[in-house]
Amino acid sequence: MSALAESAASVSAPAFVPATATIAIVTYNRSGLLTRLLESIERMDPKPGHVVIIDNASVDDTTEVVEGFRERLAPIELVYRRLETNTGGSGGFSEGMRVAYELGSEWIWLMDDDVEVIPDGLAKMGKWAPRFQSIQGRRYDYDGSEFYWQYRVSEPLGIPIPFAPAGFDESGYKPMNSGCFEGMFINRDVVRQIGLPDPRFFIYWDDQMYGWLASRKTQSVIVNEFVLRRTREIKQWDMGIRHMNASSNAYRYYIMRNRAHIKRYYRSLGVYNPVLFGLGTALTFGKELIRLAFVERTVRGTSNLFRGLRDGRKIAKDASWQPMPPLESAAG
Structure with a gap:
């Protein structure tokens, strides 16, 4: 997007209204992590209009946990869908996107159950909404360090570029051609054009593909805003x-x-x-x-x-x- 086109878009686009956003969460047998995420949503200011929870046929106490948050999250409307089978993250996010879209959401914020939202996270994302329609925020890792996400894809190879620059300039954003369902913030107009995430992936590559499809329709960006924090520790190899x-x-x-x-x-x-x-x-x-x-x-x-x-x-x-x-x- 040229500077002139971006400037025109920022002037013509309407101001972001938090109540038009929906947080769509996919969960599976991790009610403890889901509880932490919902508690963080309870502390948010501003808050979204809806929270959609897609339960991939959990057999723990997920249903009871969700029901316990209905009044706590008010005035947020909580929508809970328990699927009959485990459709994987891909199927869960496809269903979450569908429900959010049918609710009339202007903005859909996707996330797994193993993160928590920074209290002003929606405000941080919303300030970019008048300029862009496919936005990825940043997140802290489990230990509090800055998590690096591979935001660029080598299109001919179909794989992420592992050493794309991590730093930001004064603009506060970088163009991306990928996506991550742990924090993707996307406008309904882009969803309308490219459809729902593909549930056939089950797990893996689904969000990269969806983000790549979005980048073919609009200027997709990763912004220098920390909006999520991972709450689950994962074994890692430190490569420096x-x-x-x-x-x-x-x-x-x-x-x-x-x-x-x-x-x-x-x-x-x-x-x-x-x-x-x-x-x-x-x-x-x-x-x-x-x-x-x-x-x-x-x-x-x-x-x-x-x-x-x-x-x-x-x-x-x-x-x-x-x-x-x-x-x-x-x-x-």
Whole structure:
């Protein structure tokens, strides 16, 4: 976006109204973490108009916890949906986005249950709302340090750029072409154009893909505003200027399988380069081997990488595959 276009947008765009925003949370069997998040929302000033909680078929006391917050969160309207099966983070965020959109929300703020909101977080995000429609704030890690998120994607490779500059200039923002459902703040007009997050991913790559799709419709930015704090400790390998988190067998499987979904989106939009995308897949495989060796100190788990590649080939050949449709028919 040019400086002139950005200036015009900031003049013409309406002022942000907190009550038009919805926080959409996905949770699964972590009622303790969810409690901390809801307590932080209770302390927010200003507050959103709605909080949508998508429960991926939890079997703990999540339902009771949510019901206990209905009066505490007033005047926020709390909407609770318990799904019949675990649809993964991808399915949960797709449903959360759908519910928030149908509520008429102008802004939808997505987050997992393992974060808490900084009290003035919505005000910090809202001040950028007249200028941009796809915004990512910053967050503190579990230990209070500044969390670095890979906000740039190498489009030909289909992978994040691990060492994109972390610093901000006086503008307070940087262009991004990715997304993270742990804090994505997005306008309903962009959602209308690109549709809902794709639940077929189940976990992994779903938010990167959604953020990339958004960046094709609008100027997406990461802003120098700390708005979230992680509340769950994750095993990490300290690489000096960056960290590498521990993973799981399920993640390893979907990391490789879902490369096929990315490939299908790329093909549908005419940006697929088989050689470079194949290199991105090879680099992803290698990164996961490094994660096994240096973070988890094991070689067990490689079979899940191969299984993901195998099942991804089926997706790549599926003649019925279609991208998620836009919501053009829905009320804008």
